[in-house]
Amino acid sequence: MQNPVFIPGPTNIPEALRRACDMPTIDHRSPLFGQILHPARTGVRRVLKSDSAEIFLFPSTGTGGWETALSNTLSPGDGVLVARNGMFSARWIDMCERHGLEMTIIETPWGEGIPADRFEEALTADTGHRIKAVLATHNETATGVRSDIAAVRRAMDAAGHPAMLFVDGVSSIASMDFRFDEWGVDVAVTGSQKGFMLPPGLAILGFSQRALEARATATLPRTFFDTRDMERGYAANGYPYTPAVGLMNGLNIACDMLLSEGLEAVFARHHRIAEGVRAAVAAWGLKLCAVRPELQSDTVSAIRTPEGFDANRIVAHAAEAYGVAFGTGLGAVAGKVFRIGHLGSLTDVMALSGIATAEMVMADLGLPVTLGSGTAAAQEVYRATRATALKDAA
Amino acid sequence: MQNPVFIPGPTNIPEALRRACDMPTIDHRSPLFGQILHPARTGVRRVLKSDSAEIFLFPSTGTGGWETALSNTLSPGDGVLVARNGMFSARWIDMCERHGLEMTIIETPWGEGIPADRFEEALTADTGHRIKAVLATHNETATGVRSDIAAVRRAMDAAGHPAMLFVDGVSSIASMDFRFDEWGVDVAVTGSQKGFMLPPGLAILGFSQRALEARATATLPRTFFDTRDMERGYAANGYPYTPAVGLMNGLNIACDMLLSEGLEAVFARHHRIAEGVRAAVAAWGLKLCAVRPELQSDTVSAIRTPEGFDANRIVAHAAEAYGVAFGTGLGAVAGKVFRIGHLGSLTDVMALSGIATAEMVMADLGLPVTLGSGTAAAQEVYRATRATALKDAA
Amino acid sequence: MQNPVFIPGPTNIPEALRRACDMPTIDHRSPLFGQILHPARTGVRRVLKSDSAEIFLFPSTGTGGWETALSNTLSPGDGVLVARNGMFSARWIDMCERHGLEMTIIETPWGEGIPADRFEEALTADTGHRIKAVLATHNETATGVRSDIAAVRRAMDAAGHPAMLFVDGVSSIASMDFRFDEWGVDVAVTGSQKGFMLPPGLAILGFSQRALEARATATLPRTFFDTRDMERGYAANGYPYTPAVGLMNGLNIACDMLLSEGLEAVFARHHRIAEGVRAAVAAWGLKLCAVRPELQSDTVSAIRTPEGFDANRIVAHAAEAYGVAFGTGLGAVAGKVFRIGHLGSLTDVMALSGIATAEMVMADLGLPVTLGSGTAAAQEVYRATRATALKDAA
């Protein structure tokens, strides 16, 4: 357990955050609790770049966050527009279907981003405004593809459509630029274990005023995920059931860390680290799943392996031989890609150890990779960008 | 934060469990995860005294556990029989109503247990078997009342009624005797933060074969709380979303601790500690909320304060003046009781410090309590029962 | 391990200090080290109430601190004046003898403090100034006796004697008032595990200018404990060998905690807690080893048990039956006293749990102690002094 992990979340947890989470029990009905709850919520709001989003924290996961988004705002039979371009968008679609929502699904190749133009067409065609919500997965963790949420918003505006915009930012928020207010997001969903660098266990949501208002008419059943109970609890310094105090304390400290570093610096750091990984991939003669540079995620790289080679062998061999965890391919790209997660608190040095390990693993398995080649390519990136980063900071 | 807490959960967390939860990140898609998941589930099954219950662990709370029980087994319009005798039964009833279930509610005074005879009447009268589930709160945390689940089962059997039996054992399981198989429980619900002595964040459930089968016809929407997704995940050493690995590791170790000590010894220990608290209450000239001795909970004592005195002042003053957390009264007994939680890992010495603090607090607030009186009464109990406990262990 | 300890050091360690000590490895030759070392030394100087003492931190214990004091300032054959009134003064005398120093020992009953008048006589008689150092144990941990160091200084001044004054403040510094500059102390010795609330492992010393100068002529061999090597190391942000970085980091934070609370408030807190223990002792009908009130230590109470009763049985039974650690009697009072340590970070509530335990133990062993009596007496003290403390703080 001494090596860093390179899965696309949960991330390596900084020591300060492990300690913040590992709290002795406090009375969650005492004023102490409010001193954790409210700053944590304010911190998240700032990380979302919002002035007004209402922040909800559930003892749950991103999946619970999706359910919170749907069940608080929609009713059976409501229309939902979404693109299916990866494992996580597919799962959210499945959840919608189980809740009896009427889906308009834009099938999109895995490796592509959300096709904003096709969203515009679908919304324009929906003259009766049957579609109540547009779902968008900001960063497809399975393919390492970042979609353009601003473009989705422009498409909605161009169509003059009143649907709400729900964004899954599980593997983007706090690592890549996310603009809740500017993009007109109505519900943003993330979890504790990605950009916030914490253990799993919290669903973290931002709701716009419109989303809050939608609760009055939404008839999907909800109790555990009812944001109105949360709201009443928060107003009384409390919680509708037993809160995960330690994780919330960790979230509070995580926001402090992110905001002290500066969000733009955090995003730039993720970009630097990702650029190194991408340089290594190129040096190995391999391709990313993301089909165009602007789609490449700064939190996870899904790397296509040669035709006929089972990419999962890389993950298994890395774990067994070198004690390093990479991500397997999921769903449609299972066996075709392996993933290097590079989000959260990662140094150049940690990234290089992952790259060097991947090289050994691929060589061990007979792939035509030159030892040291990816490492050298990443070293060049890190040396160069480090200098720039230092200059910018000065 | 150096004093023990005396809230009725979350409990004081033993150091070994804090450490078990405070894990570095592992790859939850690797075989390591199965080495945590499966033993944790087996451990819980043994704590429930079941040979066959299917155990589910959700990153959630007891409230999420209630929702899991309902949404996996029932459909809108299904009938549910339940007694309302405290805050937590009231909340579970509210959840049922939000899910469109048809409630048969036996109103019961707070301080009383579940009236099994009235359950038998209601079930006998339900000749059409409209009632699909009987809900029972084993230990009402708000009133410190333990109900007789075996009697509920006998009532169901006497009525020859096929309803399922769902038991909220949040504040009883792992602290007081619970017999999943013998009592014919169909769904048992608890959380990580009570008898398992862990931080909050896990809903822990046992499902009988009948409850598992009910999923096929239950139409309430569910995704996050869908036990079929869980079941498929577990079968593949996995999880349908990101698991709370640290808490599950803690649960695994907690079960080891409980089972090593021996369940009967754990229950006896809780009884001893509770007897000391009850002796103190008597010495103070106060009464418990639980109206008869057989109803008195071994995990929490709700203590009635004199007419006209706001019991919440005790909790506030204890926190402010002495840094000790007791539980406030909730719902119908708010202001009328304060609660001493005595569950989880508590020593005689810790219990005495809580009792001695309560004495100071009551004296400070002008209640006619003799300093040292409750302490002395509890000391007598602890001295005597310690000797017996040692003899029994020998 | 859930109960507090009531040994007279090492103390219960506040969580913040355990964490400060539990550091990952840093390069102790890097600038980071200086950021721990120098603030820790400055903090200790302030705790000693000195403007100019040179502070030395050795990876050692109080015993090593004694050796540092002697070996850096004295030569074989040098005269030393000291009172033998307890185990720790006796041990320091033994160390002097092993180093070939010429001892003038004032035999003093255990339970008494240092007889300043007899020191004055001895110093006045030493017209040839053969005596180079006066040793004084500020707080005799074995007997719970605090001596008057200001009086020792007055005696030295009255005799017009140039000897240096070395004070063992192991169990007083950071818990009871200590005035390095005002009392004209030349070497003060303590350890990490008492008033500083840390694990054992550091000897902490203050040297006056005179003591520093004495090194030039002192011929006792020294290397590990050579303060000149330390001084050179500190000047270069370094250390003459591998420093105990974690403990030094802990010391830094401990000083912050003490100075933030305020030294006078820390001393008052120790006095309050001690007064409660003393009230309990009186209520039990027992006597302290310290023969007069002004000698009673605020960090440890040595309690005489009835003639013919082996006091060690109390310590053994408390540990075995209740999991609570008290201190045994040492040396001349072995079997005649048991000790309750009440130093470091202790709350009223923790103190009461120790008192209540002692009551049970004594009752178990047949001593004529009324259960609850000591607890009630201490409760009165804590209730009353808490009110005063709050008023003073306001």
Next chain:
Amino acid sequence: MQNPVFIPGPTNIPEALRRACDMPTIDHRSPLFGQILHPARTGVRRVLKSDSAEIFLFPSTGTGGWETALSNTLSPGDGVLVARNGMFSARWIDMCERHGLEMTIIETPWGEGIPADRFEEALTADTGHRIKAVLATHNETATGVRSDIAAVRRAMDAAGHPAMLFVDGVSSIASMDFRFDEWGVDVAVTGSQKGFMLPPGLAILGFSQRALEARATATLPRTFFDTRDMERGYAANGYPYTPAVGLMNGLNIACDMLLSEGLEAVFARHHRIAEGVRAAVAAWGLKLCAVRPELQSDTVSAIRTPEGFDANRIVAHAAEAYGVAFGTGLGAVAGKVFRIGHLGSLTDVMALSGIATAEMVMADLGLPVTLGSGTAAAQEVYRATRATALKDAA
């Protein structure tokens, strides 16, 4: 603080050992202490490959261990034979001189090992047996040179000289083969922070029967470091002053870890990791300070940088630019070498991250190093030896 450290001790501390050290306070006068002390001493004895060495654990460092060795066995004026071939042997010589010992010093080039033949000459010439002790530094941490202690013993035997053999194994014991009994070692000295992978703070010593007997006549003053006090303490389950319980608990667990892995496996692991580093050094076109392969240490590599280049710049730049700690050159090789520590709990992956960092640093500073070259060389070693290691384990 997320990157591994590559200083030649203190090492990276495995999480299990940090936790073992981070203990709550226990009563060190209770039987619990013996349950830590005795197994820790037994574990160390086994790690030393001794059946009979008496093991002493002091709250101190390796330097204190040297002083323990000397002061317990020698008297002022006793003769000591030693080679000066590095910083640490030079410091031990300095300590001897301060204690008034008569030194016979064999000046030896830094980078060379102990010249056993010259020892034999010197001992043969000492017909009067003025030399009471031969000092040998097993692994010179400053130069990365391992000396042949078996050859020293052979030289002593060939000369038929009765001197005792004292070995500084600070940076070898528990990482490289050490044979207390077979080599006829009389005192072995190490610390907690190297092969035992713990924080600094313990001097760890093994004494032969002869060394124990030498105490009877040795007249150097000693108290803190008196092994007879320790011996008496151990016999009574105690300690002569306050023990560093947490570190001793850590030592106990560290020995378990080492002995479970198997000493030969531990040594082979260190050799593998070191071979990778050495392959990298060769690929960079640089030379080790150790002048012949058989002298190359498996715990630290001191790497000579080109003439005219200040090697300390590497250490400073690595720390500042990449947050990685390497070791500076000390004493005669200051500015001429930098050091990569590779002892303790280190994985291939961690080692590669250090090597890759060194490459970037040297490139940044203009040294003619090909990025990725050393990494590739080490990768080859790790891939190949991993396969062998797995086969051997099977």
